[in-house]
Amino acid sequence: MTPNELAALILGELGDSDESIWTTAEMLDLIQESIYDFKVRTLCDWQRAALNDVAGQATYEIPDALNFHQMDRAEYDSWVVDARPTRVQMATNGYFETSGNRPFSLVMQGDGLRTVRKIGVPVANSALFIIEYFSMGAATSESPDDDIEDLPLRYLAYVARRVKSEAYKRDGDGQSLKMAKFWNDWYEDSILMMERRRERMYRRRVSNIGSSGKVPADLKRRDPGTLPPYFPAIN
């Protein structure tokens, strides 16, 4: 579904297909900000991309095209790269901005919101540095005829609730604060759903006690053998 198609659908649901109250341009703006809101609050879009090394360059602006929102993890040559606060770097290695070899940690502090400082500074060009991050999604308002591909279709139904809420909230014809509240409550409920699911997923990770989590394969598929005689036979 494209932003234009979604805008037409929402205008229809608002009973304003002829755009006498709200316009398509207004809908496109609201769709854009609602998608950002949904993605940023639910962190539902996890991505992985290369942030290539340039010899002697310490700071790297994350390209706009990645739609970066928040760093999750990074790796260099498949080794994890620790994200650290600047004060730790300053305390442990005063020359962290210039000393180099291969990146083993990174800081995102003091160089701009979307700038990654690699520590140590790469001494050769390479494509071994990978970032894993949560995306805020593509700028849909710039390409309203392209499919919204990075958000499953059913989530657009949730996004549409926020669009309707914002449309009803606006001053002027069509304003209805009660309807705005109704759709906003339903949208917030969708966010809550995603948060609860994420919470359950994180809880499930705590599944092994007293071990590194590895159960030998031969134990998991061991033959239960014959029931001992104190279990009576049931015919």
Next chain:
Amino acid sequence: MTFATLQAAVSRRVNNERFWDAADIARAINAAYVEVCEYTECFETETTLALIPGQTYYDLEYPAREGGGMRIDEFAADPSVSGITALERMRIATVGFSPSAENNYLAALVPLRVWNNQTKVWLDITTVSVLDRERGRWYVTGGAPDRWFHRGFSTFGIYPKPLTSTTDTLLVRHSAVPNLMVEAGDAPEVPRQFTEVLELGAMTYLKGLEREPRTATAYWKEYVDAREDLFNHVQQRTSRMHIPTYGGAQVGARR
């Protein structure tokens, strides 16, 4: 309870032929159906996942994202995708992890447990931080998968991963959003003691579109309560007192 009886029930409640025809009511019921199933994760199913050489991450929404952001059926059909043989391409297209009509669901949600069809073991759930700590270059380690981990919402990873051509598959049991109801005789994948939640959800939607805030809000409250009942049922299918609560294994059921 079938799609037809649900439509009849909503039609009786909404009682407004001036605004809504049968197609509108069907759409409202299906919209509620998708949301209820997503919220409560009341539908569980399984899918066979064909492993792709060198691929760690699989996306339940877009299974071949790492291979180019395509669904796996598109991925397998795209001749420009390199790194897989013609045989693998055919196998992926046949048994691949594809949210298509071949499966009985519209979208996969969360993996619940994963079975390796070749080594015949359950994969242990783990985390990336544990792997980082214990297995330095786990991302490039080859072998038969014996662990899996969540990444983001619909993405999960496996460790180790097959590095060369393989015919191995994983059986993933997961929650899902079932296919939409289309035929009159279609039955929702919601336990029948809870199907009223679909009526309430459809009514909330239709009254919202009618711009009747008071009625819509009244239905909304009933809908949320009914949906919560179903959610709790899904989380507590086994009576709590019979679940051994050693450690944290049953945290989800005790909420």
